[in-house]
Amino acid sequence: xxxxxxxxxxxxxxxxxxxxxxxxxxxxxxxxxxxxxxxxxxxxxxxxxxxxxxxxxxxxxxxxxxxxxxxxxxxxxxxxxxxxxxxxxxxxxxxxxxxxxxxxxxxxxxxxxxxxxxxxxxxxxxxxxxxxxxxxxxxxxxxxxxxxxxxxxxxxxxxxxxxxxxxxxxxxxxxxxxxxxxxxxxxxxxxxxxxxxxxxxxxxxxxxxxxxxxxxxxxxxxxxxxxxxxxxxxxxxxxxxxxxxxxxxxxxxxxxxxxxxxxxxxxxxxxxxxxxxxxxxxxxxxxxxxxxxxxxxxxxxxxxxxxxxxxxxxxxxxxxxxxxxxxxxxxxxxxxxxxxxxxxxxxxxxxxxxxxxxxxxxxxxxxxxxxxxxxxxxxxxxxxxxxxxxxxxxxxxxxxxxxxxxxxxxxxxxxxxxxxxxxxxxxxxxxxxxxxxxxxxxxxxxxx
Numbered sequence: 001x002x003x004x005x006x007x008x009x010x011x012x013x014x015x016x017x018x019x020x021x022x023x024x025x026x027x028x029x030x031x032x033x034x035x036x037x038x039x040x041x042x043x044x045x046x047x048x049x050x051x052x053x054x055x056x057x058x059x060x061x062x063x064x065x066x067x068x069x070x071x072x073x074x075x076x077x078x079x080x081x082x083x084x085x086x087x088x089x090x091x092x093x094x095x096x097x098x099x100x101x102x103x104x105x106x107x108x109x110x111x112x113x114x115x116x117x118x119x120x121x122x123x124x125x126x127x128x129x130x131x132x133x134x135x136x137x138x139x140x141x142x143x144x145x146x147x148x149x150x151x152x153x154x155x156x157x158x159x160x161x162x163x164x165x166x167x168x169x170x171x172x173x174x175x176x177x178x179x180x181x182x183x184x185x186x187x188x189x190x191x192x193x194x195x196x197x198x199x200x201x202x203x204x205x206x207x208x209x210x211x212x213x214x215x216x217x218x219x220x221x222x223x224x225x226x227x228x229x230x231x232x233x234x235x236x237x238x239x240x241x242x243x244x245x246x247x248x249x250x251x252x253x254x255x256x257x258x259x260x261x262x263x264x265x266x267x268x269x270x271x272x273x274x275x276x277x278x279x280x281x282x283x284x285x286x287x288x289x290x291x292x293x294x295x296x297x298x299x300x301x302x303x304x305x306x307x308x309x310x311x312x313x314x315x316x317x318x319x320x321x322x323x324x325x326x327x328x329x330x331x332x333x334x335x336x337x338x339x340x341x342x343x344x345x346x347x348x349x350x351x352x353x354x355x356x357x358x359x360x361x362x363x364x365x366x367x368x369x370x371x372x373x374x375x376x377x378x379x380x381x382x383x384x385x386x387x388x389x390x391x392x393x394x395x396x397x398x399x400x401x402x403x404x405x406x407x408x409x410x411x412x413x414x415x416x417x418x419x420x421x422x423x424x425x426x427x428x429x430x431x432x433x434x435x436x437x438x439x440x441x442x443x444x445x446x447x448x
Contacts, residue, residue: 034113034289035311036087036097038300043139043154044083048174050074051104052167060164061129065184069172077168079104083154084139085300087114087286091309098139099286099300100158102130102165108288108298116280116312117287119195122299126164128192130301131283133160135193137183139303140282144179156180160187161301196283199310201229201276209317211372214244216261218314220254222276228255229276236262236270236316262316270316278310320375322405324412326356327367332417336363338387338394343414345370347379347405360387373405381412393419 052058056073085108087097101108102124119127137143137160138153147153156176160183162168170177200223208215216239222229230253231238238248244263248254262270282305288297326343330336343356347370356368373379383399398414 033115033311033313034090034291035116036089036114036286038085038108038110038112038114038297039088039096040086040110041081042084042086042098043150044081044158045151045155046078046080047082047155047159047170047176048078049076049159049168049170051077051169056167058167060167060184061126061188064188065163065181066169067181070169074169077104082158082162083151084158084303087300089306089308091311093308095306095308097286097306097308098303100130100134100161100303101298102127102161102285102301103299104162104166104168106296106298108300111292112294112297113289113291114286114297114300115289116199116310117285117299119285121287122285124165124299126192127285127301128195129164129187130161131193131196132187132190133157133164133183134283134301134303136187136190144183146179147176152176156183160184193283196281199278199280199284199312201274201278201310201312203272203274203312203314205314207315207317209319211319211321211374213264213318214239214242214261215264215316215318216242217259218262218272218316220256220258220260220274222256222274222278228253229274230254231258231260232273232275233260233262234271234273235267236265236272238272239263264316264318268318268320270318272314272316273311275309275311277307280306280308280310320407321372322375322407323409324370324373324379324403324405325367325409326370326381327365327411327413328356328358329365329413329415330358330363330418331415332395332419334392334418334420336361337389337420338392338416338418339389340385341383341387341416342385343368343381343383343399345379345381347373347377352379355384358387369409375405375407377405378402379405379410379412381414383414383416386416387418391421393421395419 050070051074053073053075058073085099085101087099089095089097134140137157144153144156147156156179159170159176159180163184170180202221204219220229220231230251232250239261240246240248242261244261248260260272262272280302282302284302286300326345340360341358345352353370358366380402383396386394386396388394395417401412403410403412
């Protein structure tokens with residue numbers, strides 16, 4: 001355990017990257033989604049060095065470890081502890097996890113709560129090179145073999161991790177400088193590591209969104225020590241079929257490969273959880289779960305595989321939907337004498353559903369309902385065939401109307417008023433061809 005007195009002796013700056021006495025406002029809460037609580041420290045020791053300034057373009061991978069102390073674009077930074085951080089699993093087993101920090105400028109302290117995250121979610125650069133360090137050095141292996149003290153080994157590995165994640169360089173006067181420079185050079189030559197496998201209990205996809213009240217399937221897999229997982233849904237009911245007719249009880253144990261559909265129970269989002277005795281491979285990351293009342297906490301990366309009761313989550317995002325009723329009224333003296341009518345509906349600029357077709361000679365009011373339209377979508381209702389014929393004319397009211405769909409039902413109306421074509425006067429002109437020499441008199445032709 002690092003104490004305030006040790007901080008003073010080592011001259012560490014106020015902003016600690018590694019365990020500090022309890023952070024202001026921290027109130028440990030081991031509820032969901034907490035999967036681990038930071039519990040203390042293991043092997044390690046203090047280090048001295050420099051960190052790149054925010055405006056410095058220094059790239060650890062392409063530029064390598066500096067041979068001397070950097071003088072431009074770096075600021076002095078000494079750390080009172082560099083080494084292994086312990087976490088305690090909250091699965092009831094109290095399993096101790098060994099981790100390293102890969103976020104030097106953010107604090108943590110005993111009691112801070114963590115949940116499994118992803119490399120991308122950590123928002124830390126060069127995590128793939130950090131993973132390469134962990135794949136080849138203490139505690140997974142005995143390297144660097146040149147160091148025999150576990151405290152020095154752990155500190156050297158942590159300093160190498162910080163080189164890639166935070167552009168931290170040891171002072172040449174630090175006894176670990178040359179060893180850390182050698183680790184960095186070896187890792188750069190090896191290249192980046194692949195992302196770790198997820199825990200051996202998993203749910204795919206991890207997020208699914210869509211319209212309607214049923215989303216799925218989510219597939220639960222459990223491998224390694226686990227061949228089954230217990231499942232729970234928050235904000236939804238679970239079913240083994242897409243029609244939601246075969247329920248799965250809360251807390252039921254299901255075999256690996258089970259597909260699950262979630263049916264909304266009121267909320268716009270739901271969480272599916274699967275729990276099993278599973279292996280969490282090295283290089284998975286743990287991120288602050290937001291339950292301690294502090295804005296952020298240090299990112300941690302697993303230094304060794306851990307087998308523990310693991311809970312993984314998947315999200316179902318139910319898009320709130322409404323319905324649009326298109327109502328067509330046929331009226332006027334020629335109603336029932338018109339041709340066929342076709343109405344199209346475009347929502348969000350795209351045609352939806354089938355056209356609303358009204359057969360020729362229909363009368364009265366008819367309607368067609370379009371369901372599962374996301375709330376807030378603008379829909380335009382257009383009559384593309386109005387049913388006029390050579391003997392029937394039409395006046396159309398409401399075609400081209402745009403409506404915004406709400407959470408309930410919205411109605412768009414189109415009224416067609418049909419009339420007969422008005423009869424006209426038929427004028428016939430008769431042309432008469434007169435014989436040669438004839439003249440026209442009073443409308444009659446006579447010979448000259």
